[in-house]
Amino acid sequence: MTLQDLMAKYGDYQIEMRRYFHQHPEESTKEVKTAERIRAELDQMGIPWRVCGMPTGTLARIEGKEPGRTIMLRGDIDALSVTEETGLPFASCNPGVMHACGHDCHISMLLTAAKMLSEIKDQLKGTVVLCFQPAEEIGRGADAMVKDGALEGVDACFGMHVWADVKAGQVGMHKGATMASADQFTIRVHGFSGHGSAPHQTVDAAVMASSIVMNLQTMVSREYAPIDTAVVTVGKIVAGTRFNVIAGEAVLEGTTRTFSPKIRNGYHEVLGRIASNTAAAFRGTAEVEYNYLVPITINDSKMIDVAAGAGRKIFGDDGVVDCEPTMGGEDFAYYQEKIPGAMVLLGINNPECKATYPQHHGRYTVDESVLIKGAALHVQTALDFLGVELH
Numbered sequence: 001m002t003l004q005d006l007m008a009k010y011g012d013y014q015i016e017m018r019r020y021f022h023q024h025p026e027e028s029t030k031e032v033k034t035a036e037r038i039r040a041e042l043d044q045m046g047i048p049w050r051v052c053g054m055p056t057g058t059l060a061r062i063e064g065k066e067p068g069r070t071i072m073l074r075g076d077i078d079a080l081s082v083t084e085e086t087g088l089p090f091a092s093c094n095p096g097v098m099h100a101c102g103h104d105c106h107i108s109m110l111l112t113a114a115k116m117l118s119e120i121k122d123q124l125k126g127t128v129v130l131c132f133q134p135a136e137e138i139g140r141g142a143d144a145m146v147k148d149g150a151l152e153g154v155d156a157c158f159g160m161h162v163w164a165d166v167k168a169g170q171v172g173m174h175k176g177a178t179m180a181s182a183d184q185f186t187i188r189v190h191g192f193s194g195h196g197s198a199p200h201q202t203v204d205a206a207v208m209a210s211s212i213v214m215n216l217q218t219m220v221s222r223e224y225a226p227i228d229t230a231v232v233t234v235g236k237i238v239a240g241t242r243f244n245v246i247a248g249e250a251v252l253e254g255t256t257r258t259f260s261p262k263i264r265n266g267y268h269e270v271l272g273r274i275a276s277n278t279a280a281a282f283r284g285t286a287e288v289e290y291n292y293l294v295p296i297t298i299n300d301s302k303m304i305d306v307a308a309g310a311g312r313k314i315f316g317d318d319g320v321v322d323c324e325p326t327m328g329g330e331d332f333a334y335y336q337e338k339i340p341g342a343m344v345l346l347g348i349n350n351p352e353c354k355a356t357y358p359q360h361h362g363r364y365t366v367d368e369s370v371l372i373k374g375a376a377l378h379v380q381t382a383l384d385f386l387g388v389e390l391h
Contacts, residue, residue, distance in 0.1 A: 003376055007376050063121070074157060075103075077106070085362035160346050161344075178298070181256075208250065216271070229325075
């Protein structure tokens with residue numbers, strides 16, 4: 001049976017699974033029913049699995065008839081705290097939670113790939129590991145699975161992310177640094193509260209917090225060389241209790257991104273210096289809590305060559321394109337720190353089906369017709385890495 005035959009056979013299954021998971025999203029570490037359905041599908045296929053990394057993490061194995069190398073295919077399974085606005089008949093049933101980053105597609109593509117691989121396992125030389133990973137959105141799932149032995153005996157890994165900036169029918173790939181590190185910081189500002197009519201009797205935490213936000217903007221423009229890549233974003237500010245009370249405390253939360261390990265390792269010091277010195281200028285104090293979440297995603301050149309070769313078989317010569325690095329982060333990087341890996345971007349942008357909204361938007365959706373090709377890309381990449389030709 002050819003891969004084209006398998007794509008035709010399981011196209012409907014692909015759509016059915018994508019819509020089910022889209023309709024039943026669950027947030028990071030809470031993917032209980034998601035994991036239950038994944039495991040039920042694997043049981044029906046007769047594919048053995050085990051819990052890995054977290055209670056909602058699932059690691060499955062398809063053993064070939066003959067020995068050989070081992071490749072791991074990964075799909076992340078968690079959703080976001082986003083209210084869906086698509087109006088789709090299979091829109092989220094869980095208020096305030098949505099698969100707004102396409103992980104529903106990742107689950108369904110990997111399950112469909114499992115169907116295909118299970119059907120041709122007698123032709124396999126080696127092993128395919130299927131990694132259904134939780135908690136990608138908070139940068140914890142991959143690290144947990146690595147620590148629980150997900151990569152034991154694995155020679156290489158392959159991952160795929162549906163991507164709104166790439167046209168449907170294309171798959172984007174890039175050698176080397178492809179996605180940035182993504183860390184999180186919290187700045188706690190301490191002042192002295194008082195009556196809104198007497199600011200001279202207070203130390204205004206709201207003013208300090210606002211000044212810290214503005215001063216942090218100089219990190220990119222004045223701390224680092226113009227040719228370096230760096231992003232410092234404050235996404236949340238909380239200060240004060242009511243309109244006529246000067247705030248005594250404030251909390252800022254944000255993220256940093258970079259392709260430079262040196263810059264990444266120095267962010268904490270620079271953030272702390274700017275925050276504390278800015279607060280001191282207003283007679284207050286501030287401290288920084290810095291959480292290292294996701295390393296830099298660095299694609300192995302040889303694995304990208306394998307993925308590109310597989311991609312041309314599925315999408316055609318013009319369907320594989322070089323994509324520019326993105327400042328988005330991916331905890332797939334934890335696997336790549338241990339073994340060679342490739343993370344590629346599957347294009348789902350198509351105005352005809354309103355698939356034009358960016359990741360994390362309430363109206364985000366995808367061109368479902370390309371997802372079966374994504375599942376086939378999982379399979380073809382595994383076959384090419386293992387040195388198997390279907391007959």
